[in-house]
Amino acid sequence: MAACAFALKLLPLAGGRFCGRASCPARSPARAFSCAAARSQLQKVTGTGALTGKRDRFGGVTVDLADVGLPVDISESSFSGLLQGSLARWKAEGKVAVWLRVPISLSRCAAAASTHGFSFHHAKHDHAVLALWLGDGESRLPGFATHQIGVAGAVVDESNGKVLVVQDRNKTQNAWKFPGGLSDPGEDIGATAVREVFEETGIQSEFRSLLSIRQQHNHPGAFGMSDMYIICRLGPLSYDINFCTRECLCCEWLELAELAKTDRTTPITSRVAGLLLRGLERGFGEIDLAMEELPAVYSGMSYQLYHRQLKC
Structure with a gap:
């Protein structure tokens, strides 16, 4: 009977009142549930x-x-x-x-x-x-994710020193940049770069290394939150451009030396172009942050670690 009374305290009657009695007399015209019905509903909810x-x-x-x-x-x-x-x-x-x-x-x-x-x-x-x-004390709960991750792919043709670049259609300034976009939830950085390059340019590629990370706070394009912009080095698997006209104004294989010195690009693009030139001249081992997949402490999971490879 006590269980019935507890149940009825949780379930409102049709008239908006709560039944606090240990029984529900038939003469009550406002009652919505019998003791058995109340017990049954609670059992359906949680058991x-x-x-x-x-x-x-x-x-x-x-x-x-x-x-x-x-x-x-x-x-x-x-x-x-x-x-x-x-x-x-x-x-x-x-x-x-x-x-x-x-x-x-x-x-x-x-x-x-x-x-x-x-x-x-x-x-x-x-x-x-x-x-x-x-x-006890103040809340120690972690805040929700506050960053968005943008990834670009610098596709370098080592045979001729050229790199794949685009100009965005919806930008106020037509500057050369590496194709890229936002990473999807659960998507690896390298996979984002490969996907975005293909969607924008039609070029198939493969991930080689991480080149740079830009951090910016209070980003207007991220609802005032923080933004991480990562540039990866990719190797081309195809060469014929078939760019997306909805997103891109134009797309070209451009000489790295020209991209490093032209004023028709962004500061981050010209700096990364300089890095890539150094890689072509002295070997990409000097500039690459290579990826290594390692087992996580959580059973059955793994993570990707990006770091400079040590020379033996």
């Missing part, structure tokens, strides 16, 4: 009358509301009661943080969570993630 989630190694718990079986029409007040009981349990268990993943179809649950101290951490196209610090 125990509380939210469940995945524990992480940092002492937090992540709850995905798309996976816990909430009724599609659950009200803010019902979810608030369910969350309140869950928070009490997590605090008793010593959890230091709660991450709440809210699908857009259950956005009203975000409003309910805010009354318990949750705040937005980040959002994507179909969900938002809220967070609540339960530990």
